[in-house]
Amino acid sequence: MSFDFTTFPVLETERLTLRALSLDDAKAVFGLRANKEVNEFIQRDAPKNLAQTRGYIDSVINLIDNNQGILWVLQSKSSEELLGTIGLRNFDIADNYAEIGYEIHPDYQERGYMTEAMEKVIAYGFEQMNLNTIEAFTHKNNIASITLLDNQDFLLQTDREDENVEDNRIYKLSK
Ligand SMILES: CC(C)(COP(=O)(O)OP(=O)(O)OC[C@H]1O[C@@H](n2cnc3c(N)ncnc32)[C@H](O)[C@@H]1OP(=O)(O)O)[C@@H](O)C(=O)NCCC(=O)NCCS
Numbered sequence: 001m002s003f004d005f006t007t008f009p010v011l012e013t014e015r016l017t018l019r020a021l022s023l024d025d026a027k028a029v030f031g032l033r034a035n036k037e038v039n040e041f042i043q044r045d046a047p048k049n050l051a052q053t054r055g056y057i058d059s060v061i062n063l064i065d066n067n068q069g070i071l072w073v074l075q076s077k078s079s080e081e082l083l084g085t086i087g088l089r090n091f092d093i094a095d096n097y098a099e100i101g102y103e104i105h106p107d108y109q110e111r112g113y114m115t116e117a118m119e120k121v122i123a124y125g126f127e128q129m130n131l132n133t134i135e136a137f138t139h140k141n142n143i144a145s146i147t148l149l150d151n152q153d154f155l156l157q158t159d160r161e162d163e164n165v166e167d168n169r170i171y172k173l174s175k
Helices: 023-033 050-065 113-128 143-151
Strands: 016-020 070-076 082-092 097-104 133-139 168-174
Touching: 016 113, 023 050, 023 082, 023 097, 050 070, 070 113, 082 113, 097 113, 113 133, 113 143, 133 143, 143 168
Parallel strands: 097 133
Antiparallel strands: 016 070, 070 082, 082 097, 133 168
16 A cells, blocks of 8 residues: 555535645644644644744645645635644554544634544545554543544554653544
8 A cells, every 4th residue: 555645635524625735824834833722732842933834834745745644724615714734644554554633723623623624534544545544642631632532433542552652542443
């Protein structure tokens, strides 16, 4: 199995267009990735400015160009605003495996947007990419993320630990 994102797979849901990230998104992506609430349970260096955000966007574009990951922007169909992102990465080609990551700005949380996006991305992963397994690594106190994963039938892996982040829990969804 290998992936080919040369033609970016734009996906549609009822209220969202899931599209590719571009440098034009830098301001909105900075607002998302520098947001304290968004980062509460995520271990990463928040961008300090637009230049660092552009560096991040370049790295994502490069990852997709090399078919090593994919990230969609959640764009509102009604306002055309960037609400958040969702992506698949850390592929294990031999095992048809990918990890899922997602974030949405607090202004748009708890309105079902990520549920809508995740359902579409899971279907794309299983049906178009032919994945067998999708996993999420999420902080044990991240109730919103855990509820989202529970609702999509991800199962907590009680016998495994995230080697990198002790307080993370691993959730697994099989095809
Ligand atoms: C996790 C996250 C993506 C959820 O996005 P969202 O669009 O608000 O999720 P939805 O509106 O689709 O809700 C999904 C479920 O979670 C529940 N939920 C969402 N936010 C919640 C909160 N703050 N507290 C409790 N439950 C919450 C919703 O009620 C819904 O469950 P239900 O349908 O059974 O009622 C969002 O909270 C977020 O971006 N958090 C910060 C970034 C992050 O932690 N990402 C995950 C890293 S692993």
